[in-house]
Amino acid sequence: MAAPTAPYVPQIQRYQDWLREHRGLRFEDYDALWRWSTTDVAAFWQSIWDYFGLPSPTPHRAVLEGDTMPHVRWFPGAQTNYARQVWRHVEAAEAAAQPALIAEDELGRVRQVGWRALRQQVAALATGLQALGVQPGDRVAAYLPNRAETVVAFLACASLGAIWSVCAPDMGTAAVLDRFRQIEPSVLIAADGVHYAGRPLDRSATVRELRAGLPTLRHVITLRTPYAAQRLADTLDFGALVDRDDAAVRAFEPAWLPFDHPLWIVYSSGTTGLPKPIVHGHGGIVLTALALKVLHNDIGPSYDPNSLGERFHWYSSTGWVMWNAQIAGLLGGTTVVLYDGSPGGRKDEPDWSVLWRFAARHRVTFFGAGAAFYGNAMKAGVDLPALQAAGHDLSAIRALGSTGSPLPEAVQRWGSAQFERVYALAGHPVQPGALPGGPGGPLWWCNISGGTDFCGAFIGGHRGLPQVPGQMQCRQLGCAVQAWDDQGQPVVGQVGELVCVQPIPSMPLYFWNDVGHARYLSSYFDTYPGVWRHGDWLEVRADGGCVIYGRSDATLNRHGLRMGTSELYAAVEALPEVLDSLVVDLEYLGRPSFMPLFVMLRPGLTLDEPLRERIRAAIRARLSPRFVPDAIEQVPDIPRTLSGKKQELPIKKLLLGQPPERVLNRDAMANPECLAWYIAYARDHAAVPPADAPMSPASGTIGAS
Numbered sequence: 139m140a141a142p143t144a145p146y147v148p149q150i151q152r153y154q155d156w157l158r159e160h161r162g163l164r165f166e167d168y169d170a171l172w173r174w175s176t177t178d179v180a181a182f183w184q185s186i187w188d189y190f191g192l193p194s195p196t197p198h199r200a201v202l203e204g205d206t207m208p209h210v211r212w213f214p215g216a217q218t219n220y221a222r223q224v225w226r227h228v229e230a231a232e233a234a235a236q237p238a239l240i241a242e243d244e245l246g247r248v249r250q251v252g253w254r255a256l257r258q259q260v261a262a263l264a265t266g267l268q269a270l271g272v273q274p275g276d277r278v279a280a281y282l283p284n285r286a287e288t289v290v291a292f293l294a295c296a297s298l299g300a301i302w303s304v305c306a307p308d309m310g311t312a313a314v315l316d317r318f319r320q321i322e323p324s325v326l327i328a329a330d331g332v333h334y335a336g337r338p339l340d341r342s343a344t345v346r347e348l349r350a351g352l353p354t355l356r357h358v359i360t361l362r363t364p365y366a367a368q369r370l371a372d373t374l375d376f377g378a379l380v381d382r383d384d385a386a387v388r389a390f391e392p393a394w395l396p397f398d399h400p401l402w403i404v405y406s407s408g409t410t411g412l413p414k415p416i417v418h419g420h421g422g423i424v425l426t427a428l429a430l431k432v433l434h435n436d437i438g439p440s441y442d443p444n445s446l447g448e449r450f451h452w453y454s455s456t457g458w459v460m461w462n463a464q465i466a467g468l469l470g471g472t473t474v475v476l477y478d479g480s481p482g483g484r485k486d487e488p489d490w491s492v493l494w495r496f497a498a499r500h501r502v503t504f505f506g507a508g509a510a511f512y513g514n515a516m517k518a519g520v521d522l523p524a525l526q527a528a529g530h531d532l533s534a535i536r537a538l539g540s541t542g543s544p545l546p547e548a549v550q551r552w553g554s555a556q557f558e559r560v561y562a563l564a565g566h567p568v569q570p571g572a573l574p575g576g577p578g579g580p581l582w583w584c585n586i587s588g589g590t591d592f593c594g595a596f597i598g599g600h601r602g603l604p605q606v607p608g609q610m611q612c613r614q615l616g617c618a619v620q621a622w623d624d625q626g627q628p629v630v631g632q633v634g635e636l637v638c639v640q641p642i643p644s645m646p647l648y649f650w651n652d653v654g655h656a657r658y659l660s661s662y663f664d665t666y667p668g669v670w671r672h673g674d675w676l677e678v679r680a681d682g683g684c685v686i687y688g689r690s691d692a693t694l695n696r697h698g699l700r701m702g703t704s705e706l707y708a709a710v711e712a713l714p715e716v717l718d719s720l721v722v723d724l725e726y727l728g729r730p731s732f733m734p735l736f737v738m739l740r741p742g743l744t745l746d747e748p749l750r751e752r753i754r755a756a757i758r759a760r761l762s763p764r765f766v767p768d769a770i771e772q773v774p775d776i777p778r779t780l781s782g783k784k785q786e787l788p789i790k791k792l793l794l795g796q797p798p799e800r801v802l803n804r805d806a807m808a809n810p811e812c813l814a815w816y817i818a819y820a821r822d823h824a825a826v827p828p829a830d831a832p833m834s835p836a837s838g839t840i841g842a843s
Contacts, residue, residue, distance in 0.1 A: 264390060270357050280302065
C-alpha cells in the first residue's frame with residue numbers, strides 16, 4: 139500500500155467536508171457536530187445513508203417511524219443485504235490487488251482470500267444451503283473458531299436472509315445448548331476440532347452432543363480438522379460445499395431484504411434466566427457499523443491510496459461481539475486480518491508477544507484487543523522496540539483499539555512510549571504536531587465502549603481530538619449518551635448511569651421468542667421508560683471525554699465477554715458439596731477485573747484446594763475458562779431478599795467500598811445475620827487487588843486456569 143500522497147485527512151473530517159458541500163452544514167467543533175447528530179436524528183442517519191451511497195431497489199418512506207424507544211422502525215420500505223454491501227468493494231479491491239481476508243492460526247499457517255474468491259466461496263455455500271432447503275428466516279447455528287471459513291459461513295447465511303448465530307468452541311456443551319435451543323436452528327455448521335494454546339483439541343464429542351440436543355436440526359455441516367479423534371458420521375463436508383464453481387454459483391446474487399430483516403442472533407446474559415437471544419437487523423447493523431468503523435475507527439477502504447486503515451485486526455473469539463465488529467471492516471472495503479489461537483501463547487509457556495509478531499508479519503495498521511491483553515503484555519515485560527530491532531516490523535501499526543473493560547492510564551502510557559521507540563527504530567520518528575496515527579504522528583489509541591446488546595459502541599475515538607490516557611475521546615455520532623444521577627438528570631464531571639436518550643439503528647429488533655417484548659423492555663427500559671439504560675457507570679467530562687467505571691448491574695463482564703450469574707450458579711451448584719453460591723464481578727478504574735466466588739457448603743465440609751479445583755473445572759467445562767473466579771471463599775450463608783433473590787448488587791457495592799448502611803437493607807432480607815461475614819470480608823480484604831497484582835488467569839487466555 140503506497141503512502142498517502144497528500145496530508146492525511148481523517149475519515150470523519152471527510153464526512154464533515156461532505157456535510158458542508160452537500161448539506162450546507164458547518165460545525166465549529168466536534169461537540170457541535172455530535173449535538174446535531176443526536177438532536178436531528180433523522181437528518182443525521184439519512185446523511186450516513188447518502189454519504190456511503192447505500193443502494194435500495196425501493197425507496198424508504200421515512201428515516202424513522204415512531205418516536206419512543208424501543209417502538210421505532212428505521213428506513214421502512216428500503217431493502218438491503220449485509221453481503222451486498224461487502225460485494226460493492228470487490229472490483230476496486232481486486233484491481234488494487236488487496237485481499238479481503240488474511241487469516242493465520244497459531245501453527246503459523248496463513249490463508250489469504252481475495253475479494254472475488256470470497257464472493258465465490260460465499261455463493262457456493264449459499265447455493266448449497268439453498269439446496270438443503272434453507273429459506274429466509276431459518277436459523278443457522280455455528281460452532282466455529284475465528285477462521286476465514288467462519289466468515290464465509292456467516293456471509294452465506296446473510297446473503298440468503300437466513301439468521302446466523304455462532305458460539306465459540308471454548309464454550310461448554312451446556313452453555314451452547316442454552317443458547318441454540320432457544321432459536322431452534324435447522325442447520326448446524328461445526329468444527330470437529332481446534333488448536334489452542336499449543337494443544338490440539340478434539341471437539342467431535344461436543345458436536346455429537348449438540349446434534350443430539352438440538353432436535354430441530356435437519357443438517358449438520360462439518361468443518362473437518364486434523365484434531366478430531368474420529369470423523370462425524372452422516373454430516374456434510376464444509377470444504378466440498380465451498381469448493382464449487384458451477385453456473386448456479388456464478389449466477390448467485392444476495393437477496394434483497396427488508397431493512398429490518400434479521401441478520402443474526404447474539405447472546406447477552408442477565409443475572410437470571412437463560413441468555414438473552416438478541417436479534418439485530420441487516421440495515422441497522424450495516425448503517426451503524428459504517429459510522430463506527432469508517433468514521434470513528436478511521437479504517438477506510440484497503441484499495442484507497444489515501445487510506446491509513448488498510449489492515450484491520452481486532453483479536454476476538456467468535457463468542458465475543460468484537461468478532462462481529464472485526465468482520466464489519468469488510469463493509470467499508472477494509473482488509474480484515476484474523477488470528478485463530480491464544481493471544482498469550484502456550485499455557486505452559488506464556489508468550490504475550492505472539493499477537494505483536496503476527497501483526498508485524500501482516501503489516502496490520504489498526505490493532506485491537508481487549509484491555510486485559512495490553513495489561514498482560516505490559517506486566518509480562520513485552521518489549522516492542524526489541525521486537526522491532528529483531529526484524530518484527532511493527533511500524534505499520536498506527537492505531538491501537540481497546541475495549542472490554544476500562545483501560546488503565548499506566549497501560550496506555552506504556553503502549554504509547556513503546557511505539558514512540560518503535561517508530562524511531564523504523565526511521566519514522568514522531569514529528570511535533572502531527573496527527574495521532576497519521577504520517578509522522580504519535581500512536582493513536584481508539585478506546586471504545588459499547589455492548590453486545592446493540593452491537594456497536596456508544597463511546598469511541600476521533601483522530602483529531604486530544605488524547606488523555608485513561609479517558610475515551612468522545613461520545614459517538616448518533617449516540618445520545620448521557621450520565622444520569624439518581625434523580626434521572628444528566629450530569630457532567632460526575633459518575634452516573636450510562637443512558638442513551640435517542641434510538642440508534644443497531645438497537646435490537648427484538649429478543650427471540652420474547653412474548654410481548656417483556657424481557658427486552660425489562661432489560662433496558664424498566665428503569666427509565668423510553669430511555670436505554672445500559673448498565674455501566676459513566677463520567678462525561680467537561681471536555682467531552684468519557685470514563686467508564688465498570689458495570690452498574692450484576693452481570694459478569696470478563697474483559698468484554700458477558701455471562702449471566704445464573705449460568706455460573708448452575709455449574710457450581712451442580713456439585714454435591716455446594717449448597718448455594720454468589721459471585722460478583724468487581725472492576726476498578728486502572729486495575730484488573732477481580733471476581734470472587736462465595737460458596738456455602740454442606741454441613742461439616744471445609745473448602746480445600748481439591749474442592750476449589752473441582753469448582754474451577756465445573757466452570758471451565760460448562761461455561762468457559764474466562765469465567766473461572768479469581769478467588770473462591772467459603773461463607774456461612776448467601777444473602778437473600780425476602781423473596782429469595784440473591785443480593786448480588788448490594789454485595790458488589792459493599793465490596794467496592796460503599797458503606798453497609800447505604801447498600802444493605804436488613805429489613806428486606808431473609809437472613810440478615812449473614813451480613814457480618816461479608817462486612818468483615820470487605821473491611822479486611824476490600825476485595826481490591828493491589829495495583830501491581832497480576833491479571834486474572836482467565837483474562838484473555840481461553841486455555842488458562
